[in-house]
Amino acid sequence: MRFTEVGHDVWVGRYEWFDVNITLVRGTAGLLVVDTHASAAAAREVVADVRALGAGDVVAVVNTHEHFDHTFGNGVLLAEYGAVPVHAHEVAAARTVEAGEWIKARYDEPANADDPHREEVQETEVVPADTTFSSAVALDLGDRMVELVHPGRGHTAGDLVVRVPDADVLLAGDLVEESALRQGVPGFGSDCYPLEWPLTLDIVLGLLTAGSVVVPGHGAPVDREFVEAQRNDIGILAETVRDLATRGVPVAEALDSAEWPFPREYLADAVSRGYEHLPRSQKRLPLV
Numbered sequence: 001m002r003f004t005e006v007g008h009d010v011w012v013g014r015y016e017w018f019d020v021n022i023t024l025v026r027g028t029a030g031l032l033v034v035d036t037h038a039s040a041a042a043a044r045e046v047v048a049d050v051r052a053l054g055a056g057d058v059v060a061v062v063n064t065h066e067h068f069d070h071t072f073g074n075g076v077l078l079a080e081y082g083a084v085p086v087h088a089h090e091v092a093a094a095r096t097v098e099a100g101e102w103i104k105a106r107y108d109e110p111a112n113a114d115d116p117h118r119e120e121v122q123e124t125e126v127v128p129a130d131t132t133f134s135s136a137v138a139l140d141l142g143d144r145m146v147e148l149v150h151p152g153r154g155h156t157a158g159d160l161v162v163r164v165p166d167a168d169v170l171l172a173g174d175l176v177e178e179s180a181l182r183q184g185v186p187g188f189g190s191d192c193y194p195l196e197w198p199l200t201l202d203i204v205l206g207l208l209t210a211g212s213v214v215v216p217g218h219g220a221p222v223d224r225e226f227v228e229a230q231r232n233d234i235g236i237l238a239e240t241v242r243d244l245a246t247r248g249v250p251v252a253e254a255l256d257s258a259e260w261p262f263p264r265e266y267l268a269d270a271v272s273r274g275y276e277h278l279p280r281s282q283k284r285l286p287l288v
């Protein structure tokens with residue numbers, strides 16, 4: 001059985017490709033599916049696993065952000081379950097097609113010619129979310145309410161977390177990272193907001209209790225303490241970027257000019273994005 005219950009009528013399915021999590025929340029109205037995996041083919045496996053669980057039909061879908069490993073199954077879910085709403089933050093929904101084309105172009109590069117998933121990614125029709133919100137919205141699943149909250153920018157500009165208050169479960173998307181596939185390093189990509197990320201996680205921490213189960217986008221479920229530690233590490237990264245820029249260290253030398261809370265090879269985008277986002281008043285030109 002793919003799905004494991006992590007809270008009352010909340011199941012997580014963990015998939016080997018990208019170590020990504022798909023979560024189901026059941027109410028009397030039916031199932032909410034959070035994230036849809038990285039291709040149409042992968043989503044067909046998810047649908048088979050949902051049917052095998054036998055917990056009912058899907059009545060709504062959520063994308064925690066626009067990246068393909070969380071959205072490329074949208075079309076298959078809609079084909080299988082009819083015109084159910086697909087929810088996302090307004091920025092994530094607006095960027096889904098563009099982000100999808102970008103990743104298809106990456107898979108098209110000669111360096112990725114041998115990637116076993118190349119064709120299934122290329123073949124997937126990108127279907128963005130059709131139901132959006134700005135800061136927060138509650139979804140009615142019949143006998144329980146589920147909250148979608150945009151706690152601020154971090155992994156992307158359109159991250160959301162899903163809170164299931166009656167089960168004390170929070171689905172964090174890629175704002176929290178656990179997977180050993182990337183040594184537990186948060187996803188600092190070319191579209192991340194490293195300086196805002198710690199503040200965003202402060203909002204998330206405010207939604208958690210000592211007993212909360214937190215499901216990351218990738219890897220095993222964690223607790224509040226784990227999120228707090230990761231927030232602090234990202235906070236150190238942000239303060240280090242700020243410090244280097246204030247002292248006039250050029251961005252090209254920044255990575256080698258400090259100690260970092262994560263392995264350096266994952267941090268190039270975090271540093272360049274951090275420099276980019278600092279207000280001009282906090283950047284000093286190097287003295288020559």
Ligand SMILES: [Zn+2]
Pocket residue numbers: 067069070174217218
């Ligand atoms: Zn992801």
